[in-house]
Amino acid sequence: MASLTTQPTTENKLFIENYKILQTGPEHDTNLSHNYHTVDLVTSKLSTMSMEELLLAFNVDRSGSMATKAKDGYSSLEHTLHTAKNIIHYLEELKDENPNLNIRLLINAFDNKMKNCGYLNIGDKNTKDYIANLEKLHPRGATNISDAFDVIKQDAIYSATDESKKAHILMTDGQPNGGKTSAEGILESNPGGSQVYIGYGTDHNAELLQKMAELSNGAYHFVDSVENAGMVYGEIIHGLLYAGVKDITVTVKGAEVYDFTKNSWSNSVKFTSFASEHTQSLILRSSWDSVDIVSVNVNYTETGNGVIHSKTDTFNCYNCTNGETKESTRDIVVEKQMFRQQVLDGLWKARYTTDFDAKQTLKTELIK
Secondary structure, three states: OEEOOOOOOOOOOEEEEEEEEOOOOOEOOOOOOOEEEEEEEEEOOOOOOOOOEEEEEEEEEOOHHHHOEOOOOOEHHHHHHHHHHHHHHHHHHHHHHOOOOEEEEEEEEEOOOEEEEEEEEOOOOOHHHHHHHHOOOOOOOOOOHHHHHHHHHHOHHHHHOOHHHEEEEEEEOOOOOOOOOOHHHHHHHOOOOEEEEEEEOOOOOHHHHHHHHHHHOOEEEEEOOHHHHHHHHHHHHHHHHOEEEEEEEEEEEOOEEEEOOOOEEEOEEEEEEEEOOOEEEEEEEEOOOOOOOEEEEEEEEEOOOOOEEEEEEEEOOOOOOOOOEOHHHOOHHHHHHHHHHHHHHHHHHHHHOOOHHHHHHHHHHHHO
16 A cells, blocks of 8 residues: 555545445346446454544434324334433443543433533443433424534534544434524534434434535535344444544545445545445446456555555456346346445435435335
8 A cells, every 4th residue: 555645644544445346247148237346445454443532523403393293103204312311331341441431411302492412421421411401402493504503613612623623413313494494504603523413203304414524624424223223323423432534535446335324426426434344345336348457546544544545456257248147147236236326316206306206216126
């Protein structure tokens, strides 16, 4: 791996691994428009946390729309509070295992008014009282996300904390009806630090939260059940405390790469950061008559020391003159990823299609 600097490096590394191709030659009588490939980006294992000091600011939506119940019988606000409480408990466990860990928590609950729930030092004895106050929150009022952002931005402690040592987590159904309501307008009050946006409920405004994540170089997550909330909080905290690499840009030649955040195919895709031992599978596609060698270039920055790396791997497993292959000879791993992409494409279209009949048709196709 060639480093673009001569600074001492760390164990924070990113590798290109496990390249596979659906077919090594054109497929006979196929209904597929393209051949498909998969390749993994894999981060190395960190022996210690990449961050031992962190300030977390939560913006918890308690507006009236958060009373909507999911299929599991819990409301969006109950899912939100479940996430917040479990993050606190998880951080306490980490504190017990890592006494030098210094984490503070600030929670602002909002509707059309703001409620500062105060600071909590993880490991303090008043955790039960802090959680008890959170459990008193109930759905009410309108939704003003932009003012909620501004509250965190104006907080003296948060604003004075280094950008690399703080994170802002928004928990909402993403249905603002007060203040600024566009992604661009809300982010005029971006409080800084790592940005994480969690959407609750199947009817949350995913388009808004995804756009906010894109503009702020942040992360978007979706919670529709208590079980899913557990997976989300673990992923978020692990990603913050064990961040391995950041500012990742993948450039592909000889094929296109699928960007699941935009539901589009292009020659480049970007990721904010990857945690320790993370595997990010990429799915590529190329034309059946392609004669190009597939190359995958990855540029990334080591978290902490800012060392930039660039690596390129090339793959030449396909020959359009090999003779025809059969459906039975497909690589199963690639075929599964191909079907996964098709499902993601269908879900995206179903979510953003406004025509009722078209949406029902898409749902029927997905069920099949």
